[in-house]
Amino acid sequence: MFGKVRLSLFAALLASIFGTAYAADAPKEIKLGTLYASSGRFASISMPVHYGLKLWIEQKNAEGGVFVKAFNKKIPITLVAYDDQSNTATAATLFNQLITQDKVDLLVSDSGSVLTSVGVPIARDNKMFLFDQTGTGAAFFTPDNPYIALMSDPVSSVWPKPLADFITHDGNGLGIKRVAMLYSTNDFTGTQANAVRKFIKESGTDVEFVYDQGIPTDTTNYAVLINNIRATNPDAVIHLGYAPNDIAFIHSLEDGGVNFKFLFCIYPGLETELLEKNLGVKPLNYIFTYVTSSEIEYEPNFGMKLKEYKELWNKKYAGGNVEFGFNSVAGYNTGLVIEKALSVAESLEQLEIRKAVFSLSGKLKTLDGTFELDPNGAQLGMSTPIGQINVDDHDHVKFVTVWPHEVANGKPVYPRP
Amino acid sequence: MLTYTLLAGLLFGLYFTLIGLGLNLVFGVMRIVNLAHGDFLMLGAFLAFWLFSLFAINPIPTIPIAFLVFLLLGFPLYYLLVPRLLRAKDPEMLSFILFFGLSQVIQALATILWGTSERSIPGGQLGRAIAAILSFVTGRTIENGPIEILGQSFPAAWVASGIASGIGVLLVYWYLYRTKLGYLTRAVMVSRDEAVASGIDVDRISAIAFGFGLGLAAVAGVFAPFLLGSITPAMGAEVTITSFAVIVIGSLGNPLGTLLGGLVYGISYMFMQSYYSSWANLLPYLLLIAVLLLRPNGLLGRQARRA
Numbered sequence: 001m002f003g004k005v006r007l008s009l010f011a012a013l014l015a016s017i018f019g020t021a022y023a024a025d026a027p028k029e030i031k032l033g034t035l036y037a038s039s040g041r042f043a044s045i046s047m048p049v050h051y052g053l054k055l056w057i058e059q060k061n062a063e064g065g066v067f068v069k070a071f072n073k074k075i076p077i078t079l080v081a082y083d084d085q086s087n088t089a090t091a092a093t094l095f096n097q098l099i100t101q102d103k104v105d106l107l108v109s110d111s112g113s114v115l116t117s118v119g120v121p122i123a124r125d126n127k128m129f130l131f132d133q134t135g136t137g138a139a140f141f142t143p144d145n146p147y148i149a150l151m152s153d154p155v156s157s158v159w160p161k162p163l164a165d166f167i168t169h170d171g172n173g174l175g176i177k178r179v180a181m182l183y184s185t186n187d188f189t190g191t192q193a194n195a196v197r198k199f200i201k202e203s204g205t206d207v208e209f210v211y212d213q214g215i216p217t218d219t220t221n222y223a224v225l226i227n228n229i230r231a232t233n234p235d236a237v238i239h240l241g242y243a244p245n246d247i248a249f250i251h252s253l254e255d256g257g258v259n260f261k262f263l264f265c266i267y268p269g270l271e272t273e274l275l276e277k278n279l280g281v282k283p284l285n286y287i288f289t290y291v292t293s294s295e296i297e298y299e300p301n302f303g304m305k306l307k308e309y310k311e312l313w314n315k316k317y318a319g320g321n322v323e324f325g326f327n328s329v330a331g332y333n334t335g336l337v338i339e340k341a342l343s344v345a346e347s348l349e350q351l352e353i354r355k356a357v358f359s360l361s362g363k364l365k366t367l368d369g370t371f372e373l374d375p376n377g378a379q380l381g382m383s384t385p386i387g388q389i390n391v392d393d394h395d396h397v398k399f400v401t402v403w404p405h406e407v408a409n410g411k412p413v414y415p416r417p
Numbered sequence: 418m419l420t421y422t423l424l425a426g427l428l429f430g431l432y433f434t435l436i437g438l439g440l441n442l443v444f445g446v447m448r449i450v451n452l453a454h455g456d457f458l459m460l461g462a463f464l465a466f467w468l469f470s471l472f473a474i475n476p477i478p479t480i481p482i483a484f485l486v487f488l489l490l491g492f493p494l495y496y497l498l499v500p501r502l503l504r505a506k507d508p509e510m511l512s513f514i515l516f517f518g519l520s521q522v523i524q525a526l527a528t529i530l531w532g533t534s535e536r537s538i539p540g541g542q543l544g545r546a547i548a549a550i551l552s553f554v555t556g557r558t559i560e561n562g563p564i565e566i567l568g569q570s571f572p573a574a575w576v577a578s579g580i581a582s583g584i585g586v587l588l589v590y591w592y593l594y595r596t597k598l599g600y601l602t603r604a605v606m607v608s609r610d611e612a613v614a615s616g617i618d619v620d621r622i623s624a625i626a627f628g629f630g631l632g633l634a635a636v637a638g639v640f641a642p643f644l645l646g647s648i649t650p651a652m653g654a655e656v657t658i659t660s661f662a663v664i665v666i667g668s669l670g671n672p673l674g675t676l677l678g679g680l681v682y683g684i685s686y687m688f689m690q691s692y693y694s695s696w697a698n699l700l701p702y703l704l705l706i707a708v709l710l711l712r713p714n715g716l717l718g719r720q721a722r723r724a
Binding site: 037038039040041043044047085086185213214215216218219220221222223224225227228231243244245247248249250251252253254255256257274277278279280283320321322323 | 418540575643686687690691698
């Protein structure tokens with residue numbers, strides 16, 4: 001009996017000693033380091049992601065911080081963010097600064113593959129886990145690099161599968177045989193182009209490429225390219241570029257009075273508001289695109305629903321110059337993954353964080369869809385069906401999902417009127 | 418395809434002539450490089466964008482508005498920056514630093530005011546105005562849409578910018594060779610010191626040339642949403658670099674050289690886009706290196722120094 005009491009007292013003493021140490025070791029803040037581009041070519045995809053992430057941080061800090069299992073308490077997040085101005089060299093320097101000077105606990109990339117590409121080797125060399133927000137370049141995810149995971153968007157090597165499947169199945173049935181593809185030569189759209197080419201060639205159908213050209217990402221002028229595409233008489237045109245590329249391309253089509261029978265572009269679905277502002281709604285009518293989480297209401301098991309988030313965004317950034325779109329969802333989604341990972345990670349060691357992030361794979365569902373990673377950290381979930389834009393009589397943009405069939409809610413209009 | 422590429426190159430080259438004209442005029446008169454030139458183009462583009470967005474003013478009437486606004490803006494800006502700069506030991510080199518700083522300030526202010534996202538004017542707006550003008554002139558109903566040249570159809574904006582560029586070149590020549598001010602301007606271009614010694618009000622002449630340069634940049638800016646797809650506060654630097662390459666190819670200080678440089682650039686660019694599209698954006702730099710190696714004073718270099 002006496003022995004039991006002594007044992008209990010000893011256990012209580014140990015618990016109090018380690019408990020005190022446990023609390024004392026808890027940092028006063030979790031430093032989250034990230035980059036954004038307030039100017040340059042990638043500003044329009046970077047700022048919404050950054051604002052989304054900031055919104056999550058503000059929300060958590062207002063609640064007293066984010067819960068960190070390793071310390072069993074809520075800890076406020078301090079954001080350390082630098083402007084890379086869409087410049088990869090600047091981004092490389094700043095990634096190094098975040099890791100070596102600021103000694104951040106969590107490293108989050110800028111938006112998009114181009115600005116993420118320079119962070120991948122730096123993070124790996126410094127053994128820092130990189131929360132890759134939207135950098136989908138397939139080359140980032142390799143078996144020898146455990147220090148990365150993609151938060152939103154499927155990796156570019158699988159992302160365009162629904163597009164290729166639609167063209168080779170339904171599209172082929174509609175008469176699509178001759179495909180023209182124009183893409184920007186960067187990690188994002190270059191990888192997508194390779195994937196589209198591969199999937200279509202492997203389909204065994206009679207769909208052939210009559211035009212397949214890469215162009216620099218900062219191309220702004222498309223008149224000659226469009227004329228060259230038109231000369232090949234394609235049944236379908238796939239344009240893979242960033243938002244400024246899509247704006248310039250569709251602008252050129254409109255100005256030149258060119259109407260392809262089938263046109264696929266990425267950003268009418270990703271940044272619809274931005275493209276509407278630039279082009280008006282009519283030029284977007286009947287364009288095929290990815291239907292993303294900024295349009296589809298997923299049922300999350302963690303975090304807000306799309307409608308609530310959009311309301312919060314509009315309240316916070318009302319009258320601002322950053323449009324709501326897929327990228328604003330993606331930034332917030334990064335925050336949710338971080339929050340969930342911290343709630344299960346046993347420590348703030350980078351490989352422990354990785355383990356925590358990977359443990360969410362297939363289980364976490366946010367407003368962005370199902371979070372699912374392959375063993376290399378490439379995102380396989382968060383899929384984006386293929387849709388066609390339909391502008392109604394009141395000039396409202398609607399998305400008609402046409403592929404895959406199990407989520408389709410309408411039939412494609414082909415050829416484009 | 419060949420004809421289209423050639424004609425597109427001519428029109429695109431004319432647009433870069435329009436951009437380069439003002440930059441070259443400022444260099445010719447003051448021997449300073451206005452690295453903020455592209456930023457004034459950006460401001461002209463935003464002027465057109467806002468006039469269209471807020472008051473539905475078509476870009477065509479915006480052209481004279483932009484020219485006048487920036488011509489007038491040029492005077493105070495000249496007196497604020499340039500005379501001090503010209504008193505320095507090496508104004509040509511220092512102008513790089515000063516105008517680079519100005520470029521950064523303009524870009525930062527524009528970003529604060531208008532955000533970072535792309536902005537554009539919906540396609541067809543220029544075509545609408547041109548169709549209306551052509552209908553008025555010809556007395557026939559002209560449909561809004563692309564314009565045919567030698568059986569090839571081009572966006573109306575391209576043709577309009579080509580015409581504006583042609584007018585710009587003629588205007589600069591008329592100004593330089595047909596007006597008293599131009600006569601004095603050429604005197605300053607030949608030798609600033611001798612012009613001062615002759616009693617010419619060099620600052621007044623230079624301020625007018627500076628304003629003229631900004632005005633031409635702003636006019637080019639009005640066409641930017643159509644020729645360059647969209648506009649952002651950060652677009653200026655890239656435009657400046659390309660137009661600087663254009664005027665160096667032609668020859669610094671010579672408006673005719675700018676025309677030649679613009680056309681060489683435009684045609685080469687379009688051929689590159691057609692046949693080696695991935696490498697197209699390297700072109701201005703390749704041309705620049707080639708010209709500097711073969712003719713260090715530019716294609717019309719000799720004439721430039723005798724202007």
